[in-house]
Amino acid sequence: MGEDVLTAFGFTIKGEAFDYVWVWYTVLFAIGCCLLSILGSVWCLNHIRFATGGSLGGIEDTAKDSDEKEESTLEMKGATITFKNINYLVQASTTKEKLHLLKDISGYFPAGKMTALMGSSGAGKTTLMDVLSLRKASGEVTGDVRINGHPQESNSFRRMTGYVEQFDVQSPQLTVRETVEFSAKMRLDESIPIEEKIKFVDHVLAMLELDNIGGFIVGSDTGGLSFEQKKRLSIAVELASNPQAIFLDEPTSGLDARAASIVMRSLRRIADSGIAVVATIHQPSVAIFNSFDSLLLLKRGGETVFFGDLGKESFNLIEYLECYSSTTPIKGGENPATWMLTTIGAGSAGSGSDDLDYAKAYANSALSKDCLEKIDSMNEGVTEEGRITFPTKYATSSRYQIREVYKRQSKVYWRSPGYNRVRLLVSGIVALLFGSVFASQRVPENESDMVSRSRKNDEAKFLRFLLLTTVCLACFAELSSYVNLYHCALPRC
Ligand SMILES: Nc1ncnc2c1ncn2[C@@H]1O[C@H](COP(=O)(O)OP(=O)(O)OP(=O)(O)O)[C@@H](O)[C@H]1O
Numbered sequence: 325m326g327e328d329v330l331t332a333f334g335f336t337i338k339g340e341a342f343d344y345v346w347v348w349y350t351v352l353f354a355i356g357c358c359l360l361s362i363l364g365s366v367w368c369l370n371h372i373r374f375a376t377g378g379s380l381g382g383i384e385d386t387a388k389d390s391d392e393k394e395e396s397t398l399e400m401k402g403a404t405i406t407f408k409n410i411n412y413l414v415q416a417s418t419t420k421e422k423l424h425l426l427k428d429i430s431g432y433f434p435a436g437k438m439t440a441l442m443g444s445s446g447a448g449k450t451t452l453m454d455v456l457s458l459r460k461a462s463g464e465v466t467g468d469v470r471i472n473g474h475p476q477e478s479n480s481f482r483r484m485t486g487y488v489e490q491f492d493v494q495s496p497q498l499t500v501r502e503t504v505e506f507s508a509k510m511r512l513d514e515s516i517p518i519e520e521k522i523k524f525v526d527h528v529l530a531m532l533e534l535d536n537i538g539g540f541i542v543g544s545d546t547g548g549l550s551f552e553q554k555k556r557l558s559i560a561v562e563l564a565s566n567p568q569a570i571f572l573d574e575p576t577s578g579l580d581a582r583a584a585s586i587v588m589r590s591l592r593r594i595a596d597s598g599i600a601v602v603a604t605i606h607q608p609s610v611a612i613f614n615s616f617d618s619l620l621l622l623k624r625g626g627e628t629v630f631f632g633d634l635g636k637e638s639f640n641l642i643e644y645l646e647c648y649s650s651t652t653p654i655k656g657g658e659n660p661a662t663w664m665l666t667t668i669g670a671g672s673a674g675s676g677s678d679d680l681d682y683a684k685a686y687a688n689s690a691l692s693k694d695c696l697e698k699i700d701s702m703n704e705g706v707t708e709e710g711r712i713t714f715p716t717k718y719a720t721s722s723r724y725q726i727r728e729v730y731k732r733q734s735k736v737y738w739r740s741p742g743y744n745r746v747r748l749l750v751s752g753i754v755a756l757l758f759g760s761v762f763a764s765q766r767v768p769e770n771e772s773d774m775v776s777r778s779r780k781n782d783e784a785k786f787l788r789f790l791l792l793t794t795v796c797l798a799c800f801a802e803l804s805s806y807v808n809l810y811h812c813a814l815p816r817c
């Protein structure tokens with residue numbers, strides 16, 4: 325047959341379809357193909373790039389060139405938060421006693437300043453931030469929290485602050501710009517025109533150095549933005565609500581020195597715009613530690629060891645701790661953050677000065693008294709101007725939110741071809757399954773046909789029930805995966 329085909333196409337030598345020389349022709353042909361493929365691959369590798377996390381084909385990055393950009397007229401301003409004698413108790417899960425997680429913590433987070441929350445693991449840093457930002461649903465909180473001297477009011481406080489969780493989740497199918505825009509649309513007041521919101525998003529992206537990757541898709545762990553870019557995106561999502569204070573839980577953990585310095589640069593820019601920045605921080609480098617303006621140092625058990633301005637190159641902190649005779653003086657070139665944790669017994673070495681309780685020493689110190697006096701003076705003679713109130717609980721109406729979520733979800737589905745293919749396949753299989761129930765059925769002609777059809781109907785009902793249950797279970801699974809996702813983007817109740 326092969327010879328017939330060769331003859332039909334005229335591949336004959338001296339009238340014979342097969343000749344031994346064909347073997348060498350085919351070897352030469354294979355070598356030629358190989359060479360062509362290699363050269364083609366080399367050219368493609370040199371000229372075509374598929375960078376992970378790269379711009380999504382067909383999706384325009386609406387970012388304008390910097391010279392075309394118009395300044396946002398939305399003003400960024402900050403608020404000063406003071407807190408006095410904060411105590412937090414929770415019921416222990418195994419015993420009946422109550423756990424005293426935060427003990428008489430006082431301090432203030434001034435507008436336009438960066439405050440670091442530090443302490444050993446389990447000292448209560450996240451708990452303190454959660455308590456102050458009203459995120460604790462259980463337990464007993466006592467103490468006085470004031471914003472610009474006015475008592476903390478839950479609805480307005482939630483609208484005026486941002487909280488960047490340690491592991492925030494963003495939608496992998498959306499671009500950086502779309503993610504921040506969604507947050508701005510949902511969390512900036514509905515009365516603000518959309519053009520203004522977009523201009524504000526431009527401003528936020530520029531502040532966080534995300535403007536050049538605005539058109540990049542967020543992607544998942546296997547491809548997409550780097551961990552550090554995702555961290556900055558989470559900060560941008562919170563900043564898009566134009567908060568007056570922003571809380572960040574370990575913004576630099578898991579980042580290398582270069583990535584951490586980019587995040588810190590962005591935080592400094594946010595603080596310089598007037599917003600109060602509060603961040604818990606773990607094992608910072610000297611440069612990162614020195615970039616904070618003040619420090620709240622906690623000890624295991626939720627007690628304050630130090631609160632105050634760090635001073636130039638942590639001078640105030642070093643001076644304060646070294647005034648105790650039991651403190652080993654800091655060595656030249658030593659990281660003050662590591663030294664301070666070792667001194668109070670919270671460092672990796674675990675050994676501190678055994679004969680001095682630094683928490684008790686702080687409670688009796690002049691520094692603690694100064695702090696309380698400063699809080700009182702900040703809260704004296706407050707003006708109505710500083711009161712932050714919002715007319716509604718949420719920035720946007722439910723109708724607006726549903727419309728935006730629907731638009732966003734449509735985009736997510738559109739960009740998930742794999743998921744859509746499976747859905748189409750499942751729909752086809754289900755349709756065939758239902759159809760097969762009636763495959764042998766004709767138009768009923770007699771009573772027995774009618775009985776058989778009603779039996780088939782019962783079978784179809786059973787199939788429908790099975791299908792509905794499966795769909796419901798799938799929906800719940802899908803819903804639970806979105807709870808985290810929307811938690812960071814939707815206004816919180
Ligand atoms: N709801 C709760 N019930 C019981 N214990 C709790 C509760 N919330 C926090 N804790 C405990 O309070 C302590 C402080 O926790 P927290 O998460 O605030 O520490 P952290 O300083 O943020 O630590 P890390 O540096 O590891 O993040 C921990 O010992 C934790 O187990």
Ligand SMILES: [Mg+2]
Nearest residue numbers: 449450451604
């Ligand atoms: Mg924590």
